[in-house]
Amino acid sequence: MSKSRSATPYIATLLSFVLFVFFTFYFVSCNLSERKVDFTKWKGEYVYDEFSILRITDVPNDEFGLDIMHGAIDDGTSITTADISVSELNEVLIDGQKVILQDEAIVSATKTTEHPALRFPKLSATELDSFLQNRKPRPFRVNKDHDVFVAGVEDCKAKYWVNGEAIIIHEGAEAKLIAATQNDIYIVLADCNSNRVEWYWKSGKTFQVDGDIYGMFVDGEDLYLVGQSRDGKPVLWKNGTQTYLMSSRGVATSIFVQNGRPYITIEDLALNPTKTGYWFNGSIYSLPRCKSPKAIFVAENIVYVTGEGWDWDKESVVTIKKNVSKYWVNGNEYLLSDGTTKYATRANSIFVNNSDVYIAGVFDGAACYWKNGVLNRLTDGNYAAYSNSIYIDNADVFVVGYESGYGDEGGAKLWKNGEKTQLSSSIHSNAFGIYIK
Structure with missing residues (x-):
């Protein structure tokens, strides 16, 4: 009886050969082809x-x-x-x-x-x-609920800071206003040389309008810009479409949008008091003794405006006007200064939180903000300084601006609850706008 030959060695040899061919082909293919990398x-x-x-x-x-x-x-x-x-x-x-x-x-x-x-x-x-x-992502929406965006300039380079980290976006320009949504950052740009404010930047791309921009508001997917047209009239640009707000010479200085309805401050350049105030739904609402409205805020259908106005000098033998800073609540005026300070006093920005009115500006040459009319100094007045914009996040008060001086005394500043943060080491820097998201 002959012995039968087992098939196992042949199967093992065949399997080894198949595996050899497979892996050889695999490695050759990997070396010759382009592989996608998961980043x-x-x-x-x-x-x-x-x-x-x-x-x-x-x-x-x-x-x-x-x-x-x-x-x-x-x-x-x-x-x-x-x-x-x-x-x-x-x-x-x-x-x-x-x-x-x-x-x-x-x-x-x-x-x-x-x-x-x-x-x-x-x-x-x-x-x-x-x-x-060796790098971390720039802090865009790092905390999602609390990112601090600041627009400004350093050595004639437009930049913005996100949670303190600076990003340059354009040379020869200043970043004046800033806003952010979930997906985009919006910045208004001014030319360093001509001072024209006819551009806005949206997440890496720049667009131009037919005029100068002085106010910006982003409401959902809608971008609102206000300013002055080439022919010297106050205008609104909504998603690029221009609308005249009045037929005479003037400038739209700021905007706030509530429930899709824009409220816009207007300064009449002919000094017509009946046309200086704010525009809403096609009509202009004048503000008493208002010279130059700078900023507007709307909360629960109450309209808050701040800026420059005039008051009667009651101490003068001859009754004269004097320039003062003030704010208006539904047309009722409240003084922030009495016109007697030695150095500049101005109101630049307004924010309302839980019926408390916060206004950023400068008082007698010092950066400051007012809360319900009560003055809070941010600098001691040794160097000229001013605050340009204010934002309230929960109970925290954020203010941005500028202080002259040397070393860490000069340049762009951010104050949080009065505590100063130096945004730039350059004396030729400034912080103009703030937005918190």
Whole structure:
């Protein structure tokens, strides 16, 4: 009887051969093809260099988009986000080409440059990973319930601070006003040289209006801007559409929107007291002895306005007018100063919280704010200083402004409940607007 031969060795040999072929093919394929890298852990926005922002975001196909928000012109001159359209890539590749950014991207350019070709850096995934390892995302919505946005300028570079971290957005400009939504940041820009305020910046892109902007309010998806048209009349721009508020010369200085209805302060440049006050629903409501309304706030259908006005000098032998700072509540006026201070006194910004009225400004040359008419000094008056904007978050009082002086005494400031934070080391810096989200 012959012995039967077992099939086990043949099966084992065949299986080994199949596995060898499979893994050989797998490794060869991996080396020859481009593999996608999951950068989920890096999703966010990063300061790439002094003028650049790197953004990694979700895109509709569940891959990842990578935006460079700034580039350099071929001749090496800097170009800002205002001058380019964002270049977006829908995937990040490694191995193979190892390129996650194009060598060169042709993008749109504005009148500020004659160079339409922008050269972006070339990074490998390894280089990107190394770059991100040493950086944290810029704090956009870091705390979600409490992010402090401040708009300002440093050495003629428009910038904004988020929780104290500065981001430059445009050279040769100042960031005047700021607001933020869940997805976007809005900033009004003024030219450092001409002082024209005809641009606004929205999350990396700059837009121009036909006039100058003095007030901004973001309500949901709607952007409201107010100011003065090219022909010298007060105007409202809602999502880019311009509307004249009156036919005579004047300027719209601020805006507040409640339930989709805008309230807008107006200064009549012909000094007509019946046309200086605030605009609502097509009508102008004059304010008694109002010269220049600066800011407006509406709470529970009560209209609060602050600014400059006049009062009678009762001590004078001859009855004369004197300039004073004041505020109005549904047309009733309340004095903040009596017109006798040696140095400047002005009211610049207003915020209402639980029926308490907060106003930021300057009193006798010192930065300050008033609460229900009671003065609170933020500086001692040794150096000229002023506060430009105020925001109340719960019980905390945030004020931004400027103080002259040297070292940590000078430049852009943020005060929280009276405690000062230096936003910039440059004396040529200022903080103009604040928004808390």
